[in-house]
Amino acid sequence: MASKFGMAGGIPERRVRPIWDAIDSRQFKNALKLSASLLSKYPNSPYALALKALILERMGKSDEALSVCLSAKELLYTNDSVLMDELTLSTLQIVFQRLDHLDLATSCYEYACGKFLNNLEIMMGLFNCYVREYSFVKQQQTAIKMYKIVGEERFLLWAVCSIQLQVLCGNGGEKLLLLAEGLLKKHIASHSLHEPEALIVYISVLEQQAKYGDALEVLSGKLGSLLVIEVDRLRIQGRLLARAGDYATAANIYQKVLESWSHTLLLGVWYGALEQQISKADWAQD
Numbered sequence: 001m002a003s004k005f006g007m008a009g010g011i012p013e014r015r016v017r018p019i020w021d022a023i024d025s026r027q028f029k030n031a032l033k034l035s036a037s038l039l040s041k042y043p044n045s046p047y048a049l050a051l052k053a054l055i056l057e058r059m060g061k062s063d064e065a066l067s068v069c070l071s072a073k074e075l076l077y078t079n080d081s082v083l084m085d086e087l088t089l090s091t092l093q094i095v096f097q098r099l100d101h102l103d104l105a106t107s108c109y110e111y112a113c114g115k116f117l118n119n120l121e122i123m124m125g126l127f128n129c130y131v132r133e134y135s136f137v138k139q140q141q142t143a144i145k146m147y148k149i150v151g152e153e154r155f156l157l158w159a160v161c162s163i164q165l166q167v168l169c170g171n172g173g174e175k176l177l178l179l180a181e182g183l184l185k186k187h188i189a190s191h192s193l194h195e196p197e198a199l200i201v202y203i204s205v206l207e208q209q210a211k212y213g214d215a216l217e218v219l220s221g222k223l224g225s226l227l228v229i230e231v232d233r234l235r236i237q238g239r240l241l242a243r244a245g246d247y248a249t250a251a252n253i254y255q256k257v258l259e260s261w262s263h264t265l266l267l268g269v270w271y272g273a274l275e276q277q278i279s280k281a282d283w284a285q286d
Contacts, residue, residue, distance in 0.1 A: 009047025009091070010083035011038070019051055023058065031055045044079065046072040050091035057095050069095050073108055084112050086121045093129065102132055118149050127158065136165045144183075153194060156187050157201050167208060180205045188223070196226045203236065212244035231260045 009016070015038060022031035035052040042048045049072035056065035069092055076084050089112060093105035109126035116122060123146050130138040143159035146152075163180040166172050184202050193199055202223070206215040218224065219237055227233040234257050241250035 009045065009050075009085060009088045011042055011045060011047060015041070016047075016051070019055075023055060026058075028055055028059045032059070044075060045083075046075045047083070047085075047088040047091065049075070050088055050095065053095045054091060057098055062099055065095055066099050066101065069099070069101075069104070073104065076108060077111060084115065086125055089122065089125055093125070097132065102129065105129055106133060120146060120149065136162050136169065136171075140166070151191070153187070153191070153198055156183060157198055160184060160201055160205060164205065164208065174209070177205060177209050181209070193223055193226060196228070196232075199223050199226045200236075203240075207240070207243070210243075212240045216240050216244070231257055234260070 019031050019034045019038065022028070022034060032052070032055050035048070035055055039045070039048050039052060049068050053065045053068040053072065056062075056068060072088075072092060076088075089105075089108055092108055093102075096102055096105035096108075106126070106129040109122060109129050112122045113119070113126050123142060127139060127142045127146070130136075130142060140159050140162035143155050143162055147155035147159060160180045160183060163172070163176050167176050184205065187193075188202075193202065199218070203215045203218060206212070206218065216237065219227075219233065219240065224233060227236070234253055238250045238253035238257060241247075241253060
């Protein structure tokens with residue numbers, strides 16, 4: 001199902017590249033002419049149709065573009081012999097979105113995911129469609145499916161952030177946050193965390209539950225070393241202490257933050273002065 005090397009949407013890339021070059025240079029009439037030639041050779045190619053639709057949309061011919069897109073969509077649904085790859089789907093998604101029919105792009109991705117199970121590339125495309133539609137529950141479900149397939153940290157974080165968005169919109173609350181925390185704890189137990197962003201997400205989940213003591217414990221533990229910039233760790237620590245009501249300790253931490261910034265600014269002044277002196281010395285030598 002995946003595109004082969006040197007192929008674009010099942011078509012040799014050398015036949016497609018001139019069309020994209022014309023689109024990029026805004027030579028839409030030439031691009032449309034090249035597209036017609038391509039379709040004469042590949043009349044049943046959803047990707048060739050998607051390219052034509054993209055060109056028509058750029059030319060302001062929205063109705064024609066939508067009609068061509070729907071033809072490509074129909075081919076994807078009814079002809080099992082046509083290639084259904086991420087490039088074709090993403091091109092259709094671009095046009096559908098610009099025509100204010102993102103739901104049609106989403107339905108294409110949903111169909112593809114049902115037809116080609118566990119294809120991460122297409123599943124990520126579907127996840128992005130749900131992001132654009134603010135479908136937080138479906139985002140969460142899709143991200144968890146991807147996480148279960150490969151166990152990658154990024155997919156877990158996508159799922160957790162989708163849960164947090166649901167909570168921020170007033171849905172789920174405590175139970176959902178407990179789910180997010182549980183997912184993270186289970187992953188940490190088996191894989192730990194490897195990116196500073198993952199640690200920040202974990203702490204934010206604890207903060208949303210007012211578990212400031214737990215968050216401070218995580219920050220001061222082994223995972224806290226993911227924040228390699230000391231001032232970043234101090235700022236988070238100060239915020240957590242303040243929210244926990246320990247204002248005196250929080251004030252001391254923020255004082256360290258200010259001192260760190262003052263030191264950085266002073267170094268910047270010294271560095272700038274040094275550069276000026278070096279430039280003057282070089283000019284004098286010349």
